[in-house]
Amino acid sequence: MRKIFTLTAFLTILAANAQFTSGNVTLGSTGMVVKLETNATTATITLTGNSNSYLGIGFGSAGMGNGSDGFIYNSQSSLDYTFAGVGSNPVADATQHWTVSSNTVASGIRTIVATRTLAGGTEDFTIANAAANIPISYARGTGLSLANHGTSRGYSTLVMKASLSNEEFDKQNIKVYPNPVTDLLHFGDNGKIRKVSFYDTTGRNVKTISAEGKSSIDVSTLAKGTYIVEYELTDGSISYDKIVKN
Numbered sequence: 075m076r077k078i079f080t081l082t083a084f085l086t087i088l089a090a091n092a093q094f095t096s097g098n099v100t101l102g103s104t105g106m107v108v109k110l111e112t113n114a115t116t117a118t119i120t121l122t123g124n125s126n127s128y129l130g131i132g133f134g135s136a137g138m139g140n141g142s143d144g145f146i147y148n149s150q151s152s153l154d155y156t157f158a159g160v161g162s163n164p165v166a167d168a169t170q171h172w173t174v175s176s177n178t179v180a181s182g183i184r185t186i187v188a189t190r191t192l193a194g195g196t197e198d199f200t201i202a203n204a205a206a207n208i209p210i211s212y213a214r215g216t217g218l219s220l221a222n223h224g225t226s227r228g229y230s231t232l233v234m235k236a237s238l239s240n241e242e243f244d245k246q247n248i249k250v251y252p253n254p255v256t257d258l259l260h261f262g263d264n265g266k267i268r269k270v271s272f273y274d275t276t277g278r279n280v281k282t283i284s285a286e287g288k289s290s291i292d293v294s295t296l297a298k299g300t301y302i303v304e305y306e307l308t309d310g311s312i313s314y315d316k317i318v319k320n
Contacts, residue, residue: 078155078175087105091115091279092203093111093112093122093203093205093238094111094112094204094205094206094234094235094236095109095110095111095112095234095235095237096108096110096111096208096233096234096235097233097235098107099108099232101212101228101230102212102227102228102229102230103226104123104212104213104214104226104228105123105124105214106121106122106123106129106212106214107121107122107123107180108120108121108122108131108210108212109218109230110178110208110232110234112192112201112202112203112204113203114190114203115188115191115192115203116189116190116192117190117191117192117201117205118175118188118189119131119172119187119188119189120185120186120187121147121185121186122183122185122186123183123184123214124181124182124183124184124188124214125179125182125183125184125216126218127214127216127218127226128146128147128148128213128214128215128217128218128219128220129146129147129148129184129186129213129214129215130144130145130146130147130148130155130164130212130213130223131144131145131146131210131212131213131215132144132157132211132212132213132254133145133199133201133209133210133306134170134199134209134210135209137211138157138159138160138211138213138227139157139159139160140157140158140159141156142156142199142211143155143157143194143197143198143199144154144155144156144157144164144173144190146164146214146220147184147186148218148219148220149217149218149219149220149289150166152166152167152170152172153170153172153188154166154167154169154170154171154172154190154194154195154198156197157166158236163220163221164220167195167197167198169190169195171190171191171194171195171198172188172190173188173189173190173271174186174187174188175185175187175188175189180246184320192270202234204232204234205234205235207231207232207233207234208231208232208234209230209231210227210229210230210231210232211228211229211230211231212227212228212229212230212244213226213227214226214227214248216265221245236275236300246307249261249262250303250315250317253317253318254317254318254319255292255293255317255318255319256294256319256320257291257292257293258290258291258292258293258294259290259291259317260289260290260291261285261289261290264300266286266287266308267286267288267305267306267307267308268284268285268286268287268306268307268308269283269285269286269306270282270283270291270303270304270305270306271280271283271299271303271304271306272293272296272302272303272304272317273301273302273304274299274301274302275299275300275301277302277303277315280296280297280301281293281295281296293319296319297319298319298320299318299319300317300318300319301316301317301318301319302314302316303311303315303316303317
């Protein structure tokens with residue numbers, strides 16, 4: 075029971091500290107690229123595009139329909155908008171929930187990074203810190219002032235996937251290297267290891283390898299990804315770590 079409880083505890087920590095990202099998503103022929111990242115409390119959007127154009131993202135399946143939530147960089151100080159329907163300019167929210175953390179221009183391309191809480195305000199699209207498909211609309215203006223975008227617009231989907239950092243677990247008394255690993259996982263002089271079990275992030279055992287008397291094991295057949303690794307020592311003790319397989 076002790077081993078099951080410990081693995082469950084590690085999986086609970088993993089879920090609580092998980093982060094999710096859409097990766098960089100190219101938005102049609104507009105020249106815009108968007109990335110959405112989340113953690114337990116915060117959403118971060120990174121939007122790049124022509125520095126002389128307004129850059130807009132609409133959240134939700136309704137696109138730019140009346141009442142939909144939008145993030146728009148433009149000539150005004152506001153970023154938080156509510157769409158008023160196709161053909162009408164969006165309206166800045168009374169309370170602005172996005173906060174700019176970076177706004178840089180290089181070679182005519184603007185990169186703006188902003189954060190807000192996952193929930194935002196009552197008029198905002200709720201962003202979950204979870205694996206999800208988030209439909210978006212997007213538009214680039216012919217200038218910085220809000221106006222009809224013409225054909226520089228479209229629809230896309232942000233596919234949010236887990237993004238885990240190596241700092242999420244403390245090392246558990248077993249020295250192994252390298253991490254990330256590609257082929258051979260080597261053991262340091264921290265005790266004799268009897269076997270090594272690999273679990274995916276749902277807790278499913280995907281591989282167990284006998285390691286008794288070995289200084290390394292071959293993990294080349296493991297699929298790329300993040301694994302919780304269980305080390306069983308010859309004295310019967312159990313330890314856990316997190317390994318990234320390249």
